[in-house]
Amino acid sequence: MKLDTLAIHAGQHPDPVSGAVMTPIVLSSTFAQEGPGNHKGYEYSRSGNPTRNTLEACAAALEGGAHGLAFASGCAATTVVLHTLPPGSHVVCGDDVYGGTFRILDKVMVPLGLRVSYVDMTDLGRLREALRPDTALVWLETPTNPMLKLADLKALCADTAARAPGARVVVDNTFATPVLQRPLELGAHAVVHSSTKYLNGHSDVVGGLLVTRDDAFAERLRFLQNALGAVPSPFDCFLVLRGLKTLPVRMERHGKSALHLARWLETLPDVARVYYPGLPSHPQHALCQQQMAHGGGMISFVLRAGPRGSVLERSRRFLAELKVFTCAESLGGVESLMELPAVMTHASVPPETRALLGIDDGLLRASVGLEAVEDLQADLARAFEVSR
Numbered sequence: 001m002k003l004d005t006l007a008i009h010a011g012q013h014p015d016p017v018s019g020a021v022m023t024p025i026v027l028s029s030t031f032a033q034e035g036p037g038n039h040k041g042y043e044y045s046r047s048g049n050p051t052r053n054t055l056e057a058c059a060a061a062l063e064g065g066a067h068g069l070a071f072a073s074g075c076a077a078t079t080v081v082l083h084t085l086p087p088g089s090h091v092v093c094g095d096d097v098y099g100g101t102f103r104i105l106d107k108v109m110v111p112l113g114l115r116v117s118y119v120d121m122t123d124l125g126r127l128r129e130a131l132r133p134d135t136a137l138v139w140l141e142t143p144t145n146p147m148l149k150l151a152d153l154k155a156l157c158a159d160t161a162a163r164a165p166g167a168r169v170v171v172d173n174t175f176a177t178p179v180l181q182r183p184l185e186l187g188a189h190a191v192v193h194s195s196t197k198y199l200n201g202h203s204d205v206v207g208g209l210l211v212t213r214d215d216a217f218a219e220r221l222r223f224l225q226n227a228l229g230a231v232p233s234p235f236d237c238f239l240v241l242r243g244l245k246t247l248p249v250r251m252e253r254h255g256k257s258a259l260h261l262a263r264w265l266e267t268l269p270d271v272a273r274v275y276y277p278g279l280p281s282h283p284q285h286a287l288c289q290q291q292m293a294h295g296g297g298m299i300s301f302v303l304r305a306g307p308r309g310s311v312l313e314r315s316r317r318f319l320a321e322l323k324v325f326t327c328a329e330s331l332g333g334v335e336s337l338m339e340l341p342a343v344m345t346h347a348s349v350p351p352e353t354r355a356l357l358g359i360d361d362g363l364l365r366a367s368v369g370l371e372a373v374e375d376l377q378a379d380l381a382r383a384f385e386v387s388r
Ligand SMILES: *Cc1c(COP(=O)(O)O)cnc(C)c1O
Pocket: 073, 074, 075, 076, 098, 100, 101, 141, 145, 172, 174, 175, 193, 194, 195, 196, 197, 206, 207, 208
C-alpha cells in the first residue's frame, strides 16, 4: 500500500472489545494474568503497552522496516542506540548533527569509552578516510541543521559496507521524514526520529522513534528500551499516532509553501543567501531530486545588515517584527517558526566552529508551517521592510 494509506491504517484495526475505530489510550501500568506467566502479551507498561505497540507498528510500516521502537524523546532513542555499542567502539558521526546528539556523544558516551570521529558527510572521501575495519557505527543527518546540506545515502552505505563491514549506518531522518526519503531502502540499518517534530507535527509531544529491518539489532534495542526505561507515555503515543495520519498531506503542503517562499527570498536584496535543497542554486540540488521527494519544509537564509548597525541587531529586529511566524526553537509543527541559530539552537557551538559551518549572525532558520503562504510571505515582507 501507498504511504498515505499506511499512515492512516498500518498496525491499526478496530478494538476487539468495543469496536472503537481509533486506537484506545491504554494507561494501565499493569495487566491481569490468568495465572502466573499466563497473559495476553502484556505484563507491565515499560516492557510493552498496546497504544505504544500500535504506534511502533505504524512507524515501522512508514519507514519500510520490520521493527519500530518508540522512545521518550529523540535523545532517548539516540542514547539507546549508543548503548548497543561495547565500550571502546569507534563511531563516525556527521560534523553538524543535532546539538543534543553531539552532547550525548561528547559528554556522556566518550567519558564511558566510546571513540568518535566527526566528518563532513557531504564529502565521501572524508568518510572513507575516517572508516576503520573496526568502526561499529556511522551516524548522520540529511538534510543537516541549519545548513540543509545533503549526504548521498546510497553511496555512503555502500562505502561503509565495503570498508567497515561490521558497522551499522543509522540515519536521523527527522528533517526529511519517510515521506521525503526512506534511508532503509538505500542501505541504512536503522532510522531514528525526533517524533517531536514532523511525525507528531503539532508541537505538543516530545518523543522519539526508531525503525530497523535488522532482527538482531531490534532485539538488543528492545531489551535496552525496557532495561533503560526510555519509554514514552501511552498518551503521547496516541498523539503521535494521530499526527502520523496526516503526515503525507502535511509534508506536501510544507514543501509547496517552503519552495514558494525560498524562490521569493532568493529575489530579495535584503537576503544574501538562501539554503533550500529544492532550489537549483543549492549545491546538492541534483542529489535532492534523486534522493528526496521534494525539498521539505525547512529554509535557512542569510539576512543582510541594514544601515542601522550590525547584522545581529537586524536579525533581532526582524524576529521581533514577525506576527504569523513565532520566534521559537524546534520545527515541524503546523505553525510557522523562525529562529536565529547563532543565539538560540546553536549558541553552545563555539564561534570558530559556527563560522566554519556558515552559521553567522544573519543566518535565520524557518520551519514553514501550514498557514496560507500569502500570509507567511506578507509577514516576512513586512518584517524585512520595518527591520531595515
Ligand atoms: C529535535 C531533534 C533531535 C532530538 O530530539 P528530542 O525529541 O528533542 O529529544 C534529534 N535530531 C534532530 C534532527 C532534531 O531536530
